[in-house]
Amino acid sequence: MCSDFLDKVYKDEYKDPKDLYREWADTYDNELAQNEYITPIRTAKALATFASNRSTPILDFGCGTGLSAEALISCGFSSIDGIDISREMVEIARGKSIYKNLECFNPDKGIPVKQNEYSIITAIGVISVGAAPITIFDQVFDLLPQNGLFAFSFNEHSLMVPEYSLKVEQTVKEKKAEQLFCELGPHILKRDLKSMVYVIKKL
Template sequence: MASENPLLKRAYALNGDQNQIRAVYANWAKTYEADTLIGMGYVAPAIAAETMAQEIGQNDVILDAGCGTGLVGKELRSLSDAVIDGIDLSPDMLDQARKKDVYRTLNKADLTASLDIGDARYDGVISVGVFTSGHVGPTAMNELIRVIKPGAPAIITVHEQVWHKDGYRDHLDQMEKDDLAKICTIRETPYHQNEGYHCKLCILQAA
């Protein structure tokens, strides 16, 4: 069921234009957590972080791709001893994440382009709220897999609205055929509980 929440309508109406996305999140950064966690019942960060905590070892170095205000990083650090680096398109969201003091580094990055990160640098990658309407498409998953070590986990949420429309399942199957990643599990989990939205929680492993 489509949400009537005007904040989500604005976010989901984005068309992939990076300047427009930056502008929306610049205006939203300071109230984002109250609006999403409390107003929308945004549970995806906690669910994904709990899943990642079960997949990693002590002091593993994890990339939080599209870290926003740091909701995932905060959850993951409460559950593990992970060292976490964060990247995001929005400098204003990164400023909010910096206040949490849970990240080793925080840098601006465009997930629709090649990342300025070497191959196989991380012990895992987590990305929550990025693969959704008008933000980042499925091909960005290839870069996330590239920057993690062989056998390392990738925990990625895909909003239910784009899962079929944007061909995520087909893309993941192709990644597996191309020996880029193994699909371990794909399960449906709550996303914005108060809005009735779910997501596909994708648990992948780099080949």
């Protein structure tokens, strides 16, 4: 039923996000389209402002069903790989044939990506209450080479937990990254939810 999962996702009903996204995968795109999920296009547009070469390979971390890649492609990006912990979400993405490579991984075994393999990484709607914990931030950021770009979002629910925005502030304060973009704007229009979109560059 429409909006079922948007009602559940932030309520911590699921201990393991894999269980939530296994059940949600089939209806995810429809529910998000009906509720007007804006964060992917806002993040892709922000990234496009700073990425000089749109054919640079991108890692779409937490790619889900591929809504994030669809937004990136609409902004001209052409080489996108995706990884996610949910087999069911990845299978929907695979059916769209928009990713060069797609992989489902076990987060307990680490992220299956080599350091410096990608100079652009996105995590759109991924590091969040109800999805990947903020502890994953450093693991993803550390994969980038110097001058690599990290474009990501935190939704309103996550912004209420100080650890999320503090992590970005601390990364910038310690001169590990330069903040290129930070904008609060619409996340899911019909729910009147907002998100913060960031683009940071590794120093």
